[in-house]
Amino acid sequence: MITHTHRPLRVVLYEGSGSIALPAEARAKVMMSLLDKGYAVTRSGQGASSMPHDDRSLLVLGAFEGRAPALEDASGRIDIDTRDITGLEPEAIVSLVEKTRGDKPMNEPGKWKPWFPVIDYSRCTNCMQCLSFCLFDVYGVSEDNKIQVQNNDNCKTNCPACSRVCPEVAIMFPKYQAGPINGDEVNENEAKREKIKVDISSLLGGDIYSTLKDRSVAAKSRFSKERSSDKALSERKKCLTKLVGDGFIPAEVLASLPSTEEILRKAEIAKERAAAALAAQ
Amino acid sequence: MPDTPTILYCRCAYAQVVPSGVKNEVLQKLCDSSMSFETVSDLCEMAAHRDPRLQAIAACGKLRIAACYPRAVKGLFQQAGSPLSEDVEVLNMRTQTADEIAAALISPSDSSPQP
Numbered sequence: 001m002i003t004h005t006h007r008p009l010r011v012v013l014y015e016g017s018g019s020i021a022l023p024a025e026a027r028a029k030v031m032m033s034l035l036d037k038g039y040a041v042t043r044s045g046q047g048a049s050s051m052p053h054d055d056r057s058l059l060v061l062g063a064f065e066g067r068a069p070a071l072e073d074a075s076g077r078i079d080i081d082t083r084d085i086t087g088l089e090p091e092a093i094v095s096l097v098e099k100t101r102g103d104k105p106m107n108e109p110g111k112w113k114p115w116f117p118v119i120d121y122s123r124c125t126n127c128m129q130c131l132s133f134c135l136f137d138v139y140g141v142s143e144d145n146k147i148q149v150q151n152n153d154n155c156k157t158n159c160p161a162c163s164r165v166c167p168e169v170a171i172m173f174p175k176y177q178a179g180p181i182n183g184d185e186v187n188e189n190e191a192k193r194e195k196i197k198v199d200i201s202s203l204l205g206g207d208i209y210s211t212l213k214d215r216s217v218a219a220k221s222r223f224s225k226e227r228s229s230d231k232a233l234s235e236r237k238k239c240l241t242k243l244v245g246d247g248f249i250p251a252e253v254l255a256s257l258p259s260t261e262e263i264l265r266k267a268e269i270a271k272e273r274a275a276a277a278l279a280a281q
Numbered sequence: 282m283p284d285t286p287t288i289l290y291c292r293c294a295y296a297q298v299v300p301s302g303v304k305n306e307v308l309q310k311l312c313d314s315s316m317s318f319e320t321v322s323d324l325c326e327m328a329a330h331r332d333p334r335l336q337a338i339a340a341c342g343k344l345r346i347a348a349c350y351p352r353a354v355k356g357l358f359q360q361a362g363s364p365l366s367e368d369v370e371v372l373n374m375r376t377q378t379a380d381e382i383a384a385a386l387i388s389p390s391d392s393s394p395q396p
Contacts (some may be wrong), residue, residue: 007332008322028312031320032305035292038322040334045317107326109294114325118356149360152329174325174353175296182298182375183353 006105011097012042014062020086021045022063029090034097038108059100061085061093115175116152117162123170123186126281128274130162130171135258135266138162145277159253286370287341288318288386291348295323299349299374306379307347307386314387324348328357339363345370345386 011034015021022030027043034041057079060071068084081100085093117130117138126147131139139162140150163171163181172183180186258266290308293299311318319338321327327335338344339358344365348354351371358365372382 007330007334010334024309024313028305028309031308031312032292035308035320035322036294038294038326040322041320043312043316043318043320045315107330109322109326112295114295114323114329116329118328118353118360120352120356121359172350172353172356174349174357175298177298179350183350183356184376185350185352 006107008038008040008106009097009101009104010040010042010058012044012058012060014044014060016044018069019062019064022085026090030093033090033094036109037094037098038106039097057081059083059097061097063087113157113175115157115159115173116155117149117160118172118174118183119147119149120170120172123168125168125170126277127167128278129165129167131274131277132267132270133165134162134270135263137266141273141277145280147277156250156253156256158250161253286343286345287338288316289338289344289346289348290318290320290386291324291346291354292320292322293325293349293374295326303374303377303379303382307374307382310379310383311386316387318386324354324357328361331361335361336363339365342366343368345372347372347374347382347386349373349375 013022013027013030015027021027031041031043056077058081060080060082062068062082062084063086064082064084065086066084068082071080071082073080083096083100085096088096124147126145128141128147131141131147136154136156137151138149138155140148142148160171160173160176160181163169163173163176169180169186171181173181174183176182288311290311292304292308308320321334324335326332335358340363346354346369348371350373354371355365355369370385372385374382
């Protein structure tokens, strides 16, 4: 489910007592380089609190004038490595960090894009349209029958289609360029525009799900009279093709859709899960 | 919980959606100050694999974050199982200027403006 688990090494740039502070320009250069390589960096100076250490290893850099102190974690849980950077240029400091890390694997920018939906629960009404819509099993239902993102690795990079069909504009993709999908505030006009788009999603059975949300007996009965699977498949394809044509999702996503049989199977499973979650509300 | 806020800067290094001029300038201004601060390569990347550091960050209590849209940042933490407290200040490097952000990050804790 979650595969990118090589957490970055945390580096502390120590500039407290017993060390000499780097020039501001060099400090910024070192920090930018390390961050762009994927490291987490703490600048230990004055006037603000630092995050507690929760890692098994920590690399402390400081201009200790040739005498890097040996540090030990009182709890014994954290290995603390210290390196003296007196007189080193920014490039040499970054090289020293890389050398110290050695061959320990670490997530690195450029090799993967963190692309996955983020649900704004202050807007989400738990209608389950996203669960029904996504063919890649990104969404699931929690033990208390709430929609949640369960398999973010399954999400297709640069595809924000589920946010386009969300009637409440509650699905964000923080790496998307435009609002409100990128997390920008939702204004009423945008919300209305998004609701119009939901007409597209109603092709996929969204109307049935939203009616079900009323928890009325009649709605439950209507849900049981599901449309034919052939028609549902044809409508889903039509919807996806339109989203590609409008530039909302990449063509590669359409090209990577599962087989017809698989789509039907997934749609059936999603429908059952959504219905069960809604019925249990 | 400490009175002084923890300052967190997100580099958004895994995708180029934050203007590089703004994020570089904000980091430079933090470096020009004498403040302690935390930086991470990318909060989205951390949220994607539920990095336990998010929990440590959220537990800091008083927190000022320079990243992107507040709705997205709060959603990322919540989705990763580490919701932020209501009074966390999120500064948006996609829409605000570096000067505005740096001033809000570095200002004394009782006079910081809301974004």
